[in-house]
Amino acid sequence: MYGSTRVIFAISAFVVAIAPAARADAIADSNLCYAQFSTGDYKAAISYCSSAISSGELEDPDLIAALINRGVAYKNVGDLAAAVNDYTRALRIAPADALVYQNRANALREMGELDAARADIDRALEIDPERAAAWYVRGEISLAERDTDAAREDFRAALNLEPENEVYKEKFLGLNR
Incomplete structure (x- = not known):
C-alpha cells in the first residue's frame, strides 16, 4: 500500500x-x-x-x-x-468590451455589412464615448453609407479626442476641402 x-x-x-x-x-x-x-x-x-x-x-x-x-x-x-x-x-x-465591438464593426464594414457594423460601433461608443478610434470607425461607416456630413462629424469627434493623430486629421481635413 x-x-x-x-x-x-x-x-x-x-x-x-x-x-x-x-x-x-x-x-x-x-x-x-x-x-x-x-x-x-x-x-x-x-x-x-x-x-x-x-x-x-x-x-x-x-x-x-x-x-x-x-x-x-x-x-x-x-x-x-x-x-x-x-x-x-x-x-x-x-x-461590454468597446474595443471588440469597434474591431468587429470595422471588419463588418469591410464586408459591406453596414447595418451590423453601425450597430456594433454605436454599442462601442455607448460603452466608451471617449474612444477616438471608435469615432474614426464610425466615420468610415458613415462614408460607406455615403453620409459625408455624418462622417465629417465623426472624424471631428475622433480628432477632438486625439488632436495629434495624423490619420484622423487627414480624414477630417480631406472632407473639408
Missing part, C-alpha cells in the same frame, strides 16, 4: 508540474502571436494565436487578447469572416 501511495503521489506531482508549463506555453504562444505584428507576419500570428486558443489553458483575459489579436491578423490577411468570428467569440466572454 505504501508503494502505491508513492506512485500516486509521484503521478500527482507530475501532473501538477505539467499544468503550469502548459499554461506557460499557451501564454508564450499568445505573446509570440502578438510579437508577429511588428514583423508583419500575420500568418504566423494566426498560427501562434490558434495554438494558444486551442490549448484551453488561457484564462479569460488572455483568451480575449488572443482572440482579438487573431481577429486582427485574420483581418490583415483578408479573412474578414474569421475575424468577425473571433470578435464574436470574444464578445461572448466580454460583452
